[in-house]
Amino acid sequence: MIIKDAVCPFCGCLCDDIEVEVEGNRVVAVTNACELGKTKFMGEQRLKNPILRDGDRWKETTYDEAIQYTVDMLLSAERPLLYGWSGTHGEAQCVGVHMAELIRGVADNTSSVCHGPSILAIQEVGHPGCTLGVVKNRADLVIYWGSNPIDAHPRHLSRYTRYAEGFFLENAFRDRKVIVIDVRKTETANIADEFVQIKPGGDYAVISALRAIVQGKTGTIPRTVAGVTREQLIRVANLCKSAKFGAVYFGLGLTMTQGKYKNIRNAIELVGELNRHTKFTISAMRGHYNVYGSNEVNTWMTGYPFGIDFSRGIAFYNPGETTAVDILARKECDAALVVGSDPAAHFPRKCIEHLADIPVVQLDPYPNATTAFCNVQIPVAVTGIDAEGTAYRMDGVPIRTRQVLSSDYPSDREVLSKMYTMMREALGR
Ligand code: SF4
Structure with a gap:
């Protein structure tokens, strides 16, 4: 089967003329994409199940246990950080902002370390x-x-x-x-x-x-x-x-x-x-796939594009103070949820050292540099390949992305929505 006009989920160009050939629910050929895009569509070696750190080893766990762990971690934290978001769709980013507001956390996206x-x-x-x-x-x-x-x-x-x-x-x-x-x-x-x-x-x-x-x-x-x-x-x-x-x-x-x-x-x-x-x-030249969308979603929900601190019960924004790198470098945050990004590959050493000292949960289909600092990693559908949704191109044009593979993996939005519902129930809101 050939799927036409698929949208590449790699960089901010969001090329929407990609042809993807699928056989047996596997991508076997990609036309029109550059090498970066092709590699993204044909990527393999994803995690099969959620993993939980057990001493110096990993053990597989269930989605329910991994989600419960994340909910408990975020609810018991005094200054939780919800970071990343540029690799996921607007629908998931929206749930992330609601979660940060509910638990009075800090919602920051990768634009705080790029544009x-x-x-x-x-x-x-x-x-x-x-x-x-x-x-x-x-x-x-x-x-x-x-x-x-x-x-x-x-x-x-x-x-x-x-x-x-x-x-x-x-x-x-x-x-x-x-x-x-x-x-x-x-x-x-x-x-x-x-x-x-x-x-x-x-x-x-x-x-x-x-x-x-x-x-x-x-x-x-x-x-x-x-x-x-x-x-x-x-x-x-x-x-x-x-x-x-x-x-x-x-x-x-x-x-x-x-x-x-x-x-x-x-x-x-x-x-x-x-x-x-x-x-x-x-x-x-916006780099990460939907980083522009994370600014859009944050702005229309809170008035601010990144680095939004809800600890006062209202949205507060002060880049240099309320941005992820600064909060980690000051060793302020005591738990982190990472979605659609890989901070350990980009953040300064001081920040990563603090990530190693606090509980961290990551939603990502693949093992990456941040996996080494996680307590739990939850594999999700690959945004823009086996989960559809809305992403913003680098010029601010929203584009509906297509699902090209069917998948048993839940999407970021589904996992986050479940966490959000459980948190609301636990807090009686
Ligand atoms: Fe287009 Fe960027 Fe994907 Fe290359 S990586 S196909 S330029 S969206």
Whole structure:
């Protein structure tokens, strides 16, 4: 059986043109996906049953026991952390927020360690963004700043920019210019029309120089800015001003480098100034599958996109204080539920050491780095492959994902809903 128009559940591109060939409830071939997507669809070696730590060994347990363990752990915790959420659907994220509110815990998602600073900048100055479809059909200039889509979002280039046909571009490959701005020559830089190499930590200065040139203050620019010559800065600014429609896509190389959210604010303001000359947009290259959705769901439920602390009985948000890394580093949290992410693969050592000291339950189909720090791991259906639901693409477009395999595994939403019901009963609410 061939399933058409399946949605890839790996990166924020959420490619929705995937063809999946299924035989005997196994994926045997995947068409249109990149290697990352294919590997996700064909992934194996998942856990068969929930596992429970027993001394220095694992023993298998039942779903009922594993769920009961999690409910008891969260109800007896004083400062529980519910973390992750970018690898699961909006329906499960919604239950997670309800759970965090019920037990006065902290709900945080992976954006607090990726594009959290970008969101802070957008909260300050807004977001002149657009959908990927608009860029594909209209943009004659695309800038990748601190992002390397060939490695992280491989089909971004073929579906929307470098190699994509555009409705309003006669010959998109010839007429669309691509500029890469980065601290090193990446694979994406190799296929760009112009590569601007910045000294590490120099992004803010380069954005400011481009703003000055766009404002006509070229005489104020020194001979080099963060390793970039004045001539190249003027050339890039002129390319931007003369484009009919420009789009900036920035990655963690801009958001998580020196300057952090100030870089993004400065870049948004550069785009604002370019809009006095032509049309320009700017958007983040969101990485994890449904990380954009976790921000959306949290925001429409609580008013805040990540790092939401319910310990006061109301939603409280203060990134740097109420975010997972900070709570773990201060050894504040005394239990953690991890859903749809792998914090042990990304968090600083100090945080992981604290995770090793507290009870941790993880919902994930596969063993991963966090498994080593869990007391219980509950295998669930693979989101977007054997469980359908809603995910948000990196440009904020919600997409209904398809189920391509049938499965006996419960989905994240089903397991979380059961936990939530048991907690409400235990608390009499
Ligand atoms: Fe999947 Fe991303 Fe590759 Fe598209 S670009 S197929 S969403 S991994």
